[in-house]
Amino acid sequence: MPSPPRIPHSALTWSLRTQTLSFENGPAVMGIVNVTPDSFSDGGKHDSTEAAIAHALRLIGDGASILDIGGESTRPYSDPVGERDELDRIVPVIEGLVERMKEPSVRSVPISVDTSKAAVAQAAIDAGAEIINDVTGLEGDPKMLAVAVRSKVGICAMHMQGTPQTMQDDPKYEDVIEDIYRYLTDRQTQLLDAGIDPSKICLDPGIGFGKTHSHNIELIQNASRFVDLGCPILVGHSRKGFIGKLLGDKNADRDIGTLILSLLLAQQGVHVIRVHEVASTVEALKVACGLAGSFV
Secondary structure (H helix, E strand, C coil): CCCCCCCCCCCCCEECCCCCCCCCCEEEEEEECCCCCCCCCCCCCCCCCCHHHHHHHHHHHHHHCCCECCCCCCCCCCCCHHHHHHHHHHHHHHHHHHHCCCCCCCCCEEEECCCCHHHHHHHHHHHCCCCEECCCCCCCCCCCHHHHHHHHCCCECCCCCCCCCCCCCCCCCCHHHHHCCCCCCCCCCCHHCCCCCCHHEECCCCCCCCHHHHHHHHHHHCCHHHHCCCCCCCECCCCCHHHHHHHHHCCCHHHHHHHHHHHHHHCCCCCEECCHHHHHHHHHHHHHHHCCCCCC
């Protein structure tokens, strides 16, 4: 990497419900645990409680700093999942992981719940989750903000144009970078006005959520623009379709492409890298950060 990744002093930490994540030594790697039958990359692989817990423990062993557990696919044109089904999928996994992380041999890491339903978020928090990761920017459920304020969890608010059922129907922007920057700035202000502590807020430009192939490329190339918001920035690009398009083969393995983009994002100062393949990402970031020197 030609220059040290740049992380502004104001965003060196992210305050969660009971703990604080530090980015002084580099980005945090968020490992994806999809407890779903229909997620675009790994749907059905970990859709039982036992399989999901085993996968999450592997990700911890691989070096994940956060586990992001979701029970509803948000891939384009996915079908919505009922509240009861989502609860049944994720709450036993979170409860099981919290118990396993009490064991001396298991490293304890914060759990994030990937949901846009307030009742699911609250149940996940009651089970031990530290973060709400909401693809609707905490706008999809009018009760979500109250849950976030009351529970004092870390939150990640993402930009999405439309809904998973409509977001890829010809998305348009005047200027994709500045339009999303403006949305995230406005949403950050709204969250603060609602009573969210500024140290709790993380923002996500939403790669693949209401964006064309060229929009996704622009977002990757200009990720440092969002770092200027002064709070932690999360990017979830892992195995997404635009990587297959860049490779010229939609059926190609996308993990190497994902890894290259992870390094580009880290170089631009992105704080949280959300991926399926954790081990290689952690190793690559260690080497890159070691070559680049200290974070500034």
